[in-house]
Structures are given as structure tokens and as C-alpha cells.
Amino acid sequence: MNSLIIDDLILVIYKTYNDLILIMNRKEEKINMKNKEADALPSFFINSVPKSGTHLLKNIVLGIPNVTHNPINELYEGYFYQLNDHFRKLSLMNPNEFGAGHIIYSPEWLQMLKQLNMKHIFISRDLRDVVVSYVYFIVEKYPYHPLYDYFTKEAISQKQRYLALIYGVQNDKLKYPSIADWFRPFQGWIKDPYTLYITFEDLVRSKESTQLQLRRIADYLWNDRTPPIPINIMIEKMEERMDQKYSLTFRSGKIGSWKTEFDKEVKDAFKKVAGNILIELGYEKNYKW
Numbered sequence: 585m586n587s588l589i590i591d592d593l594i595l596v597i598y599k600t601y602n603d604l605i606l607i608m609n610r611k612e613e614k615i616n617m618k619n620k621e622a623d624a625l626p627s628f629f630i631n632s633v634p635k636s637g638t639h640l641l642k643n644i645v646l647g648i649p650n651v652t653h654n655p656i657n658e659l660y661e662g663y664f665y666q667l668n669d670h671f672r673k674l675s676l677m678n679p680n681e682f683g684a685g686h687i688i689y690s691p692e693w694l695q696m697l698k699q700l701n702m703k704h705i706f707i708s709r710d711l712r713d714v715v716v717s718y719v720y721f722i723v724e725k726y727p728y729h730p731l732y733d734y735f736t737k738e739a740i741s742q743k744q745r746y747l748a749l750i751y752g753v754q755n756d757k758l759k760y761p762s763i764a765d766w767f768r769p770f771q772g773w774i775k776d777p778y779t780l781y782i783t784f785e786d787l788v789r790s791k792e793s794t795q796l797q798l799r800r801i802a803d804y805l806w807n808d809r810t811p812p813i814p815i816n817i818m819i820e821k822m823e824e825r826m827d828q829k830y831s832l833t834f835r836s837g838k839i840g841s842w843k844t845e846f847d848k849e850v851k852d853a854f855k856k857v858a859g860n861i862l863i864e865l866g867y868e869k870n871y872k873w
Contacts, residue, residue, distance in 0.1 A: 622812040624679035625651060625805060628703040631687050633770050635717040636709035637784035640826065642684055644787075644798065645705075647825035648805070649812045650680045657683035662693045671696050689772025698778065703805060706773040709784035710867050711763055711858055712842035719745045730760055743850060750853045764858040774865070780804045785839050787826075798822045 630645065632638040645651055657677055659670050674683055674696070687693055697704050722729045723736065723745070734753060739745045752762035773779050786797050798819045802811075811818060846854070855871050862868040 623809040625809070626679055626701065626703070627674070627677035628682045628705070628805060629674065629687075629697065630682055630684040631704060631706045631773060631779075632684075633708045633714065633767065634686050635714045635721060637707050637787060638684065638686070640784070640787065641705065641707050641782075642682075643825040644801065644822045645682060645805075647822035648802070648818060649821070652681050653684065654681065657681070659683060659685035659687060662687035662690060664690075664692065667692055667696065671700075674700055674702060686770075688769035689776070694776060694778060703780070704773075704778065705780045705782065705801065705804070706770075706776075707782050707784060707787075708770070708774065708865075710839070710842070711767060711861060712846065712854060712867075713784075713838075713840065714767075715746055715749050715763060715854070716842050716845045719749060730758065734758060742845065743847065746846065746850045747853055750850070750857050762857050763854070764861060767858070767861060771861075788839065794823065794826070795819060 625648070630638075630641055632641065642653060646653060657673055659666075659673065662670065670687075670693070677683060719735070719742065722731055726732060731748065731753065734748065735745050739748045748760075750763050752765065753760040774781050780800065782797050782800065786793050788794065799815070802815050802818055802822070806815070813821075851873070855873075859868070859871050863870065
């Protein structure tokens with residue numbers, strides 16, 4: 585082949601290569617500019633009834649680009665004497681950062697969220713499944729729980745443990761509330777209009793239900809703000825984080841596991857103590873289950 589032709593071909597290839605590099609650089613510049621134009625997400629708080637999908641929800645929001653969580657911002661109870669400390673920690677959080685924990689409802693805590701202009705997501709679950717999950721969690725992973733010694737030394741069968749968590753334990757050594765008294769302090773968040781309320785069941789029931797809840801979360805957090813990526817892509821990233829490998833406390837994550845764990849005596853005990861709560865929350869229509 586003529587050397588001039590070869591030189592021309594090399595020149596064409598070189599120019600084409602340079603043009604491609606230029607195009608790629610411009611695309612990257614546009615992406616970077618778009619990310620710079622995106623709003624920072626104001627700090628927010630994830631709240632839950634224990635064993636209701638806390639880690640699942642945390643992992644979901646960690647799928648949002650740039651969002652982070654520092655364990656130092658995990659808060660619990662929310663009693664009056666804790667308010668100043670909780671306010672200080674929440675007020676120090678940076679944009680794109682969220683806090684998390686198990687906080688009971690109180691007008692003071694709600695007012696604190698409003699004062700900080702902090703959005704709040706609350707998740708709960710069928711209390712029968714909470715009982716099952718909590719018993720396994722205490723025995724297998726939580727030796728510091730107040731019921732651990734009782735579960736491992738006195739209530740040695742699963743049935744005894746379920747009944748203890750349902751009825752509560754009241755003796756000379758231990759005072760622990762019934763499942764109804766334990767849950768009631770959280771219940772105010774469910775009807776609070778300032779709070780985005782979701783259930784564990786709606787998050788995992790089906791593909792369609794999952795995506796609907798993820799969109800509710802994304803729309804709630806990014807309302808009137810420009811996200812770093814399109815919401816549809818953000819939802820995909822959030823869904824990817826639902827893989828159980830991201831949760832250290834994951835056991836089964838199933839709906840209705842109580843059906844294979846509770847016998848008639850345990851079911852009757854639950855109906856007596858907290859059957860009305862199941863009806864209030866829409867899990868049952870009556871006591872015939």
C-alpha cells in the first residue's frame with residue numbers, strides 16, 4: 585500500500601480517536617455540571633418499631649446517591665430527659681445525611697423535627713411477626729437485652745418466649761411490658777401527617793408494591809428539589825440495596841412467619857393482649873384468625 589495512503593489513514597484514525605475523546609469529555613463535563621446543579625438533600629430521620637424492617641429501610645435510602653449514615657446518629661426511646669441531646673445530634677447532621685433509631689411518639693419530638701425542618705419516615709410491621717423476629721434476635725444476637733437471661737435460663741422453649749413477649753414479664757427481678765404496652769408509645773407516628781408512614785409488608789409484598797413504596801420515599805425526600813439522577817434510576821438503585829447481604833440482622837424477612845410459629849395457645853394470648861391493635865392497623869378485620 586502506498587505510504588501516502590497509510591499516512592492518510594493514520595491521520596483519519598488519529599482525528600477520529602481525538603474526536604471520540606473530546607465527545608466523552610464533554611459528556612462527562614455535562615454529567616458533572618448536572619450533579620453540581622442537583623440540590624443537596626436536607627438531613628432526615630428514619631424511625632421504626634424494633635424488628636420492623638429498620639435495616640432494610642436504612643439500606644434502601646443508602647441507595648440514594650451521596651446519602652450517608654453515621655452510627656453516632658442512631659437515637660433511641662426519645663424520653664423527655666433525652667430531648668436536648670437528641671436535638672444537638674440532629675442539628676449537627678450534614679446535608680445528605682440521615683439519622684435512625686427507635687423513637688416513641690411525643691409532641692416534643694415532633695416539634696423538634698419541625699424546628700429542624702427534618703423529614704421523618706416511620707416503618708412498622710405486623711406485631712405477630714415482630715414477636716417472632718424479636719425472640720430469635722434476642723436469643724441469637726442480643727445478649728444485652730433485658731429479656732436475654734430470662735429467655736435463656738427460664739423460658740427455654742420458643743413457645744414460652746413468645747408468651748413472655750406477648751404478656752410481658754413481671755417478677756421480682758424483671759419488669760417488662762406486654763407487646764401492646766410496648767407498641768402503643770410508637771403508634772402516634774402512624775397518623776402524624778408530618779411523617780411518611782410505610783409498612784414492612786408493603787415494602788416486600790410484590791415487585792409492584794416495592795416500587796410504589798420506593799417512589800413514595802423518593803418523592804417525599806426530594807419534593808421540590810432537584811435530584812442528582814432521574815427518580816426512576818434512583819428507585820432502581822434503592823431496590824438494589826434491598827439484597828439481604830446488606831443487613832447484619834437479617835433472619836428471614838418474610839410476611840406471616842407467625843403462622844408456622846404460633847400454636848392455638850399463643851394465638852389466643854395475642855388476641856387477648858393485642859388483637860385490637862391488629863384490627864386498628866388493618867392487619868385483621870376481627871378476632872377470627
